[in-house]
Amino acid sequence: MKKKPTTTATIRILRQSFASKSIEGEVSAGDFNWQFNWQFSNGQLLLEPPLGRALIQDALLRFLIKADYSLEPGGNYHFTVRAKF
Secondary structure (H helix, E strand, O other): OOOOOOEEEEEEEEEEEOOOOEEEEEEEEOOEEEEEEEEOOOOEEEEEOOOOHHHHHHHHHHHHHHHHHHOOOOOEEEEEEOOOO
8 A cells, every 4th residue: 555645844932822713833844935824713714925825724733732731932843744845
């Protein structure tokens, strides 16, 4: 059975605010880079720029929900996306 392609995504948390219930950061995978803002009170994830956003959005949201309480500003994190970028 052939292995599915994967890409390692890297996240850098820039800011976290419990007052506004949000986390801001950067995510990169392959040759793509995005800025994100996650409003964890309502689960809304905003990604810019739109180029390639569909490739990472679902995987990033799943990672953020799973790692939620362990994310710290200044921290770098990694997760695997089941796609080749």
